[in-house]
Amino acid sequence: MGMTITEKILAAHAGKDVVRPGEIHMVKVDVNLANELSAALAIDEFKKIEGASRIKDPKTAVFVPDHFTPNKDITTAKLVQRVREFALDQEAIWFEIGRAGIEHCVLPQNGLVGPGDLIIGGDSHTTTYGALGAFATGVGSTDVAVAWAIGETWLKVPPTIKFVYKGAVRPWVVGKDVILFTIGKITVDGATYKAMEFHGEALATMPFASRFSMANMSIEAGAKNGIFHVDELTREFLAGVHKEGYTEYQSDPDADYDDVIEIDVSDIEPQVAYPSLPGNAHPISEAPKVRVDQVVIGTCTNGWIEDMRQAADVLRGQKVAMGLRCIIVPGSQIVYKQALKEGLIDVFAEADCIVSTSTCGPCIGGHMGVLGDDEVCVSTTNRNFVGRMGARSAQIYLANPAVAAASAVAGELTGPESIVGSRAPVPIDREPVAA
Amino acid sequence: MNKLRGRVWKYGPDINTDVIIPGRYCHITEPKELAKYCMADLDPEFVNKMSPGDIIVAGGNFGCGSSREVAPLSIKATGTAAVVAPSFARIFYRNAINIGFPIFESTEAYDRINEGDEVEIDPDAGEIRDLTTGETFKSGAFPEFVQEIMAKGGLSRYAEERLAAGV
Numbered sequence: 001m002g003m004t005i006t007e008k009i010l011a012a013h014a015g016k017d018v019v020r021p022g023e024i025h026m027v028k029v030d031v032n033l034a035n036e037l038s039a040a041l042a043i044d045e046f047k048k049i050e051g052a053s054r055i056k057d058p059k060t061a062v063f064v065p066d067h068f069t070p071n072k073d074i075t076t077a078k079l080v081q082r083v084r085e086f087a088l089d090q091e092a093i094w095f096e097i098g099r100a101g102i103e104h105c106v107l108p109q110n111g112l113v114g115p116g117d118l119i120i121g122g123d124s125h126t127t128t129y130g131a132l133g134a135f136a137t138g139v140g141s142t143d144v145a146v147a148w149a150i151g152e153t154w155l156k157v158p159p160t161i162k163f164v165y166k167g168a169v170r171p172w173v174v175g176k177d178v179i180l181f182t183i184g185k186i187t188v189d190g191a192t193y194k195a196m197e198f199h200g201e202a203l204a205t206m207p208f209a210s211r212f213s214m215a216n217m218s219i220e221a222g223a224k225n226g227i228f229h230v231d232e233l234t235r236e237f238l239a240g241v242h243k244e245g246y247t248e249y250q251s252d253p254d255a256d257y258d259d260v261i262e263i264d265v266s267d268i269e270p271q272v273a274y275p276s277l278p279g280n281a282h283p284i285s286e287a288p289k290v291r292v293d294q295v296v297i298g299t300c301t302n303g304w305i306e307d308m309r310q311a312a313d314v315l316r317g318q319k320v321a322m323g324l325r326c327i328i329v330p331g332s333q334i335v336y337k338q339a340l341k342e343g344l345i346d347v348f349a350e351a352d353c354i355v356s357t358s359t360c361g362p363c364i365g366g367h368m369g370v371l372g373d374d375e376v377c378v379s380t381t382n383r384n385f386v387g388r389m390g391a392r393s394a395q396i397y398l399a400n401p402a403v404a405a406a407s408a409v410a411g412e413l414t415g416p417e418s419i420v421g422s423r424a425p426v427p428i429d430r431e432p433v434a435a
Numbered sequence: 436m437n438k439l440r441g442r443v444w445k446y447g448p449d450i451n452t453d454v455i456i457p458g459r460y461c462h463i464t465e466p467k468e469l470a471k472y473c474m475a476d477l478d479p480e481f482v483n484k485m486s487p488g489d490i491i492v493a494g495g496n497f498g499c500g501s502s503r504e505v506a507p508l509s510i511k512a513t514g515t516a517a518v519v520a521p522s523f524a525r526i527f528y529r530n531a532i533n534i535g536f537p538i539f540e541s542t543e544a545y546d547r548i549n550e551g552d553e554v555e556i557d558p559d560a561g562e563i564r565d566l567t568t569g570e571t572f573k574s575g576a577f578p579e580f581v582q583e584i585m586a587k588g589g590l591s592r593y594a595e596e597r598l599a600a601g602v
Contacts, residue, residue: 024580037461041504044464049591051598068462076462124502124526140504140530146594154580154590188449189496193525222499224525277449364458364501383500385453387476 002252004160005227006195009135009249013118021159021258029060031112031119032147035103035360036065036076038122039083041141042148052149054090061092061148062112064103067360072367090148101332101358104128104216104300109241109334115230116247120144120153124219125300125382130227131211132234133248137225158195158224159258160251161186165200167266171425172416174310175210176302176380176400178202179217180271182263184281192222194258197251199229202265207429208233209304216301217382220278270415272378273398276386284403284415290395293375295326295408297401298356299363302380303331305338307401309428312344314405314416315351321411326353327362327369342431353408365390378407436558439516439537440566441488445550448494450477452506452527461503469505470512487514490556492548495520498527504534511536517556519544519563519574532581533590539563539574547572 003011007019014025034042046052055061063083071077087094093112100106104125107113115133119126124138139153147153163182183190196218203211211228218226228234230248238246269283297311308330320326328348330336336358339345348355356362362369363381371377371390377397379389384396399407402416402425409419416425426432454477456469463469474481491510497520498506507530510518521542523531531538537558544563548554552567556574563572577585584590 024578038502038504040462041464041508045591049598050595052594067458079462079464122502122504124500126502138502138526140502140526140533142504142533142590143529146533146590149594150597154584156578188499189522189524192496192522219500222496222524364453364461366458366461370459383451383453385451385500387457388453392476 001256002254004195004197004251004255005133005229005249006135006160006197006225007157009116009118010155010157019157021157024154024156026152027118027155029120029147029151029153030117031062032060032144033062033064033103033107033119033121033123033126034144035067035123036069036080036083037067038141038144039063040079042122042144043083043086045142045145046148049145049149055092055148056151058090058092060151061090062107063087063092064095064100064106065097066100066102066358067364068366069097069359070357099333101335102300102303102360105303105331105335108132109332111241111243114238114243114246115234116249120147125216127218127223127226128212128216128300130215130218130225132238133228133230135225135227138219158193160195160197161191162197162199162257162260164260164262165198165202165265166262167202167264168205169202169265170269172270172402173265173268174400175206175213177268177271178210178265179214180273180278180281180398181268183217183221183279186221188220188277188279189222191218194223196221196223196226198226207306208237209306212304213301217278220382270400270403272403272413273384275384275395275397278382278384278398287413289412289414290376291412292324292378292407294369294371294377295324295404296329296362296369296377296379296381297404298329298331299360299381300331301382302401303329303335303358305335306428307380308335308339308344310425311401311405312347313426313428314402314419315353315409316347318351318409318419320352320408324408324411325369326408327356328353329356329362330358332358362389364388378404378413380404439490439556439558441490441516441554442486443490443492443548443550443552443554444481444485445548446477446491446493449496449499450493451500452498452503453500455498455506456503456509461505463505466508466512469509473509473513482513485513485515488516490516490554491518492545493518493520494545495522497523499524502526504530507531507534507536521545532584535585535589541572541574544572
């Protein structure tokens with residue numbers, strides 16, 4: 001019997017020829033990510049590990065302060081100071097704000113993760129890197145600390161569910177809609193402990209960033225990892241970030257799958273996940289016209305340049321509705337600079353949006369856009385749990401950047417066609433050619 | 436491992452780590468401080484009404500969402516003895532094991548145990564006994580490697596052995 005791409009990567013890192021679902025192995029870690037929150041706790045734990053004083057391989061340890069940065073208050077400033085001192089002292093890879101952004105955009109854009117890699121991270125959305133044909137999964141702080149100490153972690157080999165996406169996406173539909181639809185279909189624990197392996201002709205009809213959004217949200221179905229095979233689009237992305245010397249793995253034709261789920265994407269409209277689970281997905285045409293107080297566009301799920309282009313396509317020449325705040329969060333400094341170059345920041349500013357520094361702030365109800373009592377938010381982030389973005393009574397609707405932008409203009413939950421009419425969206429997978 | 440005995444606080448399925456310990460408290464690393472905000476967005480009264488030794492019985496997919504280790508840490512810091520659920524989200528599961536906090540998988544226990552019941556758990560036998568109703572439930576066995584980590588008192592102790600052995 002053959003192996004899946006996930007099994008092959010785990011086998012290679014366990015020093016085995018074959019691994020099977022259910023087995024637990026110690027595996028070599030290529031990249032060990034921590035943000036300031038997971039790092040702070042991991043540092044405490046690392047110091048308690050007898051015999052550990054230096055990170056075994058500091059070039060595998062990546063630190064990205066992004067949750068409460070730029071520091072929200074004195075407490076978080078002290079916390080980041082502590083993490084910064086540790087990372088620099090250990091000669092690990094430290095990303096200071098201004099050169100960085102949100103971890104899950106920063107690592108791929110800096111060529112730190114690539115096909116065949118085994119990546120763990122003290123952040124559940126570490127699954128994002130599966131877009132590049134890597135095995136990537138979220139862990140806790142003790143896991144991070146132990147991997148600093150011994151360069152390995154323990155992983156149970158997950159069974160794999162194969163998703164085959166057929167057809168071509170409709171206008172305005174991107175990976176965010178496809179993954180919300182998928183989670184809605186299989187539910188928020190439909191892939192618990194499992195790998196989600198994404199296939200199908202439909203993938204080529206979406207911009208590359210859609211894969212990051214889909215792998216990012218595979219955790220919202222409970223998955224251990226979400227993974228794509230490398231193709232021409234992947235190689236083009238990797239060449240753009242100067243990533244070389246990687247290994248492309250392929251699932252064998254006779255690999256064993258827990259389940260195979262086929263989805264025709266041509267049936268999928270832009271989706272909205274109603275409060276308070278990412279699996280509450282519904283087509284935008286059926287969504288209630290609720291009044292909206294705040295819109296958030298960006299972050300690690302939809303903070304890529306393609307997402308900025310999609311939002312700008314709707315916001316160009318428009319104004320945000322009176323009484324509504326629209327916060328744009330580019331995923332990284334690299335995305336921000338590209339958006340500047342393409343004139344997208346002008347579009348956002350002219351539309352009366354706030355363009356925020358790259359931070360997880362609003363998504364975790366931390367800072368830079370916290371919701372008050374009973375407020376309604378349409379957000380391109382990944383979680384709409386109770387209290388996630390602020391007050392317990394606040395309501396969060398998850399959507400793609402076009403739906404979020406349209407809702408910002410209309411002042412109520414709505415799709416892009418209600419703002420721009422029936423014209424086709426501009427292509428978002430390429431930088432526009434200067435006129 | 437000693438038997439655990441306490442009163443049950445019951446919650447539904449898909450309890451995520453954001454409601455266990457909201458993002459606004461995630462910069463806290465001190466256990467005593469974390470304990471104050473445990474379940475803040477699920478049941479703000481939990482920390483006032485519970486007593487050390489009590490047991491949480493909840494629905495499936497417990498601990499889904501964020502990888503924050505402060506979620507099991509905050510529960511542990513309240514003095515809660517264990518969480519029983521039909522299934523745990525995978526990062527919560529490994530965090531609990533790694534920090535040595537007892538969790539037990541049982542669908543029947545969730546279906547049958549009521550809030551306020553007095554429950555006794557025998558971790559070694561994997562038995563959950565509802566002393567109020569007299570019913571006994573069996574919890575699923577942990578894989579051997581996981582049992583080894585738990586017996587050592589957490590993943591860091593395993594790492595220490597590896598470092599001492601120089602492998």
